[in-house]
Amino acid sequence: MQSNNKLKKNQDFRMVYQKGRSMANKLLIIYIVNNNLEYNRIGFTVSKKVGNSVVRSRVKRLMKESYRLNEGKIKTSHDIVFIARPNCKESTYKEIESALLHLIRKMKLIS
Template sequence: MKFSESLKKNKDFQIVYKKGRSLANKCLVMYVLKNEIGKNRLGISVSKKVGNSVVRHHLTRLVRESYRLSEEHFRCGYDIVVIVRTGAKDKVYHDIESALIHLGKLHKIYIQDEKRS
């Protein structure tokens, strides 16, 4: 991730949950909060309700890779927390990627090039 860092501390997650704006679709919930550092920080949360550790880790990797490959389209300067819902359990990479982009567009932090439309 060139333009982003990971959000790791529980305190940072709690700030985004309390002060951020959330939107959801069937697979993901995305909380977004503007930060002051000029970089995006991405946090990913997968509950034990979703599945065992193998399933949770797989979904985390899918979300992180989806974000990494489309990160140049996301506006900079935001803390983003993505929560994986149980509906994402059986989804493939392209479903997770489209869900992530969909939420980015709803939050107005995803900018798509006119050439790629």
């Protein structure tokens, strides 16, 4: 995932939250909205409810790696935000990857 493919600005996240569709499972929440670009822009959010900074960073790394390894399967031209729920703090990589792929399939983003 290149640095220009990341959502960084607060206004970008807000736009996805306001205009996008959402879906959730027990570990993650996904928000998605179409963009007019030829690539996806991705954002990852982990709130303080999940744990301290070490735990939040670990969860964010696991989510990013899950997305990176499955990026080729996902349709393009979307802004996507993944939000970690508090249950993520005890989850393994396989559980987070499974939850992420489940949401992507439910949103019909698999090409």
